[in-house]
Amino acid sequence: MVSFGQSAAGPRLRERGGGFRRRAGRRRLLALALLAGLVGPAFAVDPGEKLADPALESRARSIAAELRCLVCQNQSIDDSDAPLAKDLRILLRERLRQGANDEEVKAYIVARYGDFVLLRPPVKPQTLLLWGAPLIALGAGGFALWRAFRRRGTSTPAPSPLSEAEKARLRALGLDPSGQS
Numbered sequence: 001m002v003s004f005g006q007s008a009a010g011p012r013l014r015e016r017g018g019g020f021r022r023r024a025g026r027r028r029l030l031a032l033a034l035l036a037g038l039v040g041p042a043f044a045v046d047p048g049e050k051l052a053d054p055a056l057e058s059r060a061r062s063i064a065a066e067l068r069c070l071v072c073q074n075q076s077i078d079d080s081d082a083p084l085a086k087d088l089r090i091l092l093r094e095r096l097r098q099g100a101n102d103e104e105v106k107a108y109i110v111a112r113y114g115d116f117v118l119l120r121p122p123v124k125p126q127t128l129l130l131w132g133a134p135l136i137a138l139g140a141g142g143f144a145l146w147r148a149f150r151r152r153g154t155s156t157p158a159p160s161p162l163s164e165a166e167k168a169r170l171r172a173l174g175l176d177p178s179g180q181s
Contacts, residue, residue, distance in 0.1 A: 060093050063102055067092070067109060068119050076119060088117075 050057055069080035077085040095105045115121040123131055167177035
């Protein structure tokens with residue numbers, strides 16, 4: 001039995017082990033850096049976009065949090081880095097600077113892009129399918145499960161025994177018709 005210390009390869013293995021520990025330390029440091037990046041807020045607003053008046057900026061941020069990025073579709077324009085989201089943020093801030101209230105700004109953007117731009121679209125005849133789609137999907141899934149369990153509960157009929165002609169054909173092929181090997 002050869003131990004690492006007695007073998008010629010021993011020192012190299014120990015060196016590799018030290019290198020492995022350093023790489024593992026680097027990996028841990030990289031993982032911590034990535035985790036720290038995920039923990040902080042991920043707002044995409046550039047400093048140049050921000051309004052000088054803190055009250056107006058606060059209003060702009062709250063409105064932007066309610067508007068959908070038309071490129072990303074699952075993010076607000078406040079969180080998105082897409083160029084269209086940036087354009088919408090700039091448009092929103094321009095309207096606020098001109099003296100429009102929050103509802104007027106939203107109405108202006110909805111008039112240009114439709115109800116889809118709102119993260120929480122209003123319930124009206126044009127958006128009923130949008131609001132009802134989760135219920136329809138849930139109902140369809142429940143129906144599919146009900147059908148699957150109903151089919152599972154029915155038993156299949158037992159196979160009929162082999163006729164003498166079928167048994168003779170199996171014997172001719174060299175197989176045992178009784179099913180025993």
